[in-house]
């Protein structure tokens with residue numbers, strides 16, 4: 001049976017009058033990637049701090065690889081790596097020296113430093129001062145320190161902010177390789193488009209409460225968001241065909257259909273119009289996110 005890498009059960013945390021987390025639960029298995037999403041102040045950092053054992057919940061239970069992060073004597077054996085949003089690196093050290101320093105702290109051998117530098121494509125810059133590193137190189141070095149001790153759980157806070165698309169893609173490639181080795185990953189981010197195709201599940205928080213939670217497919221189904229079908233000449237087709245006209249959305253110049261209509265549309269395009277060249281785009285994570293936030297607002301302020 002696969003064990004649970006991170007388990008959070010009905011956790012609440014307040015700061016004075018502020019209820020930062022209200023009965024939040026999650027479960028993450030080895031190799032899975034969870035997107036922790038929400039507006040500013042939603043409770044993401046509070047949850048991360050609890051998982052890291054930097055703060056103690058008022059109620060509920062947290063386990064990381066079966067251990068309680070809140071108990072000091074268990075913290076050393078959590079096997080957890082963390083890349084904070086604003087990673088502070090010692091600029092006057094070289095990349096190699098910096099990792100060597102962390103390796104000493106974590107009782108990791110020098111050969112692991114070489115291995116990690118090579119894996120994150122930083123070996124060519126190991127003797128350069130960190131202050132000369134680009135933003136992407138600094139992020140990779142931050143990831144390098146986080147994975148140095150081969151953690152089974154990795155928490156990344158806004159890891160791709162400020163990176164160009166190529167550097168972001170490389171970052172996610174590196175994360176995918178870690179996941180293939182069984183590392184469970186939690187990524188806290190506002191960059192929804194970037195994380196969309198990488199995550200197994202999402203937890204969307206708002207004012208400390210879980211707004212939505214599950215795999216992206218589950219969230220799509222729950223929110224009944226339409227699928228977009230893009231076809232060249234969609235407007236012309238819609239003007240000549242009543243069935244297509246009913247499905248045509250002029251704003252996106254595409255056909256927008258619910259799950260149950262999708263097969264009907266595709267059969268009609270291929271069978272009746274002999275069109276085989278189309279793009280079927282399920283609702284994106286940003287669309288699911290917007291829908292969750294909208295639903296929450298309607299519940300809070302019903303018309």
Ligand SMILES: Nc1ncnc2c1ncn2[C@@H]1O[C@H](COP(=O)(O)OP(=O)(O)OP(=O)(O)O)[C@@H](O)[C@H]1O
Pocket residue numbers: 015018019020038039040041042043044045046047
């Ligand atoms: N140490 C603290 N003392 C008082 N209030 C706090 C403390 N830490 C967090 N809060 C409050 O708890 C709520 C959740 O904050 P948190 O930092 O977890 O949000 P977040 O989702 O990480 O936001 P952001 O996206 O801006 O980083 C906010 O209302 C915040 O002001």
